Amino acid sequence: MSVTAPAGFEAAGVAVGLKSSGEPDVAMVVNRGPLKVGAAVFTSNRAKANPIMWSEQVIQDGVVEAIILNSGGANCFTGSFGFQTTHQTAEKVATELGVSAGDVLVCSTGLIGTGDELFRSRVLEGVSQSAASLSVDGGVQASEAIMTTDSKAKRSVVTRDGWSIGGMAKGAGMLAPGLATMLVVITTDAVLDASQADAHLRDATRVSFDRLDSDGCMSTNDQVTLMVSGASGITPSASEFGSALAEVCLELSRQLQGDAEGASHDITIEVVNAASEQDAVEVGRSVARNNLFKAAIFGNDANWGRVLAAIGTTDAAFDPYDVDVWMNGVRVCTAGGPDRPREDVDLTPRATHLVIDLKEGSSTATILTNDLTHDYVHENSAYSS
């Protein structure tokens, strides 16, 4: 059900030829209210796509009527023509729905530099078609229309007592914080105001999407949007809503990780006993971005030396001769020296669990990443063809 699971939302996914495969490529999600609250977080890449620049303005007042998303072209670095395309897209959605263009978010994903006349005409056609196809059952189609190199659609629903949260996500490459070629739309029929929605969304993304670092490459187009209809009439407590939202975000993050381009291992890097959460994140990220470590995991090699070499590049508090490393339950390094033989570690399962014990404090953080594989290289060496 995805984004149409909560009451008050309609969605659609249509095919207008942006993808050469003929698969659905334009999605729309509309909030029928009664609340029209929205919050969003955006890529921190300074090279921002046109839809990001547009959506950053739209979200200022916390009011969102609808979101339109296209795959098949990022509309990034396409000049003023590209920005006009985004503007026209929002205007057309507004006309179709009878709302203000200033309350319409726009997302695009695909190849950077794509955004010509043909792209524009197809996106605008997608607006018409999707507006005509809106349905309270449209969540699944919408989740399929935002796929690019994804092999499967990502959806998650959490239901609580009388209210729910639904979400959809796309992303398989450029998965790194800040965020990563990731478009996420989350809906809820719980009652929240704009500042609550914003605070909840920032809290949840900080420990979910922001800790997914598949390939260290930060996208120009990322956007995670929360839309609030309030249609349930129920106001959950902050902790209730926060934990439910975190559950949806983490579930979608896991689905993104599991479908990362070419990956053969989903690696969970758990950093424990760090001096601070920031240190734990920095250490986890440095390991997640170390190509040699990632290639070793692909080869089912418990090469813990590469883990320590990666930690050594950080500013985190740690003593190299006081660090323990566990891989899939086997302690391969104790106090910076060899422990059990690396051959004892079974790395054949896709799920890989690395624990790094820094022995400096009591903070922890978990980073999700993937291995570096032949297929990753292959998929990304021929992406634009």
Next chain:
Amino acid sequence: MSVTAPAGFEAAGVAVGLKSSGEPDVAMVVNRGPLKVGAAVFTSNRAKANPIMWSEQVIQDGVVEAIILNSGGANCFTGSFGFQTTHQTAEKVATELGVSAGDVLVCSTGLIGTGDELFRSRVLEGVSQSAASLSVDGGVQASEAIMTTDSKAKRSVVTRDGWSIGGMAKGAGMLAPGLATMLVVITTDAVLDASQADAHLRDATRVSFDRLDSDGCMSTNDQVTLMVSGASGITPSASEFGSALAEVCLELSRQLQGDAEGASHDITIEVVNAASEQDAVEVGRSVARNNLFKAAIFGNDANWGRVLAAIGTTDAAFDPYDVDVWMNGVRVCTAGGPDRPREDVDLTPRATHLVIDLKEGSSTATILTNDLTHDYVHENSAYSS
């Protein structure tokens, strides 16, 4: 001729079984004077191998009699036993040569975590054998004994009027600043004191080895050493010596780049018109470390969008809509928008030249990197087996 090209040096390379292949694996370079000046720069990785910790002490007084290097084991994260191995190695060199152990540098390279009793006994055997094999023609053998995954030995000699500089290097993976699994020994018979040697070495490495960033992975064992015999009796001017040393370092850097594990392209990233040299380096490095860009080059795809996405992650002064990008002489991006079609770029040659014009100032920097290939993944997924 490598390190024995300048007068006053002897070297040897011997095989003692550290490499399962039976290839030479211990090298020694001895300075016969009259000067015994030495300077060295080390990895900035906080996780340092035992030989690095030893050599950092040895270099303090600027006096170096000899350097001993082994491949087949990094002696890193091998605990106090490993440090004792390094100490015993230096002591044995000192005894064989009749010098002080405090003037003997030690370098090791190979798998992290390798440094057991067998390793120690073989290294010590290598000291005896190499001391017995020292020769003024030993430079070539020494350069071969430090190879690990290198497919060829790296040597460079620059001859000036009556004096010369010779160098050897090893390194194919973990090539990143700070430095990178790179052991370099440079010799000269020019006359320099210790502070001059140190200053020249830092100047030269800053614009050569430190700007080679093949895979973003920083090693635990890197060391670049300059040994000065003064045997020519000639004191070149600072600019003469500096430019000759830079020539050797850059030539060795190019050889390291050309032999990087699995690479099919040698990519020169030239950042021009930056606001500062630091900005230029940061921008170049961010592109050099972007796996998506590197995979695209492997696939002969002039994907300039990934270049801009990488620049966007930096703190450098730039306007995304004012950047030009050239690939192999073709301007594919002008002012942050598409220019000539990417298909016009011929990326089939191994040498790849990327120019990024930031249009912010007048500073430039050049970063050397490689593409991300199937073979890189393959070689690094099976490295420890």
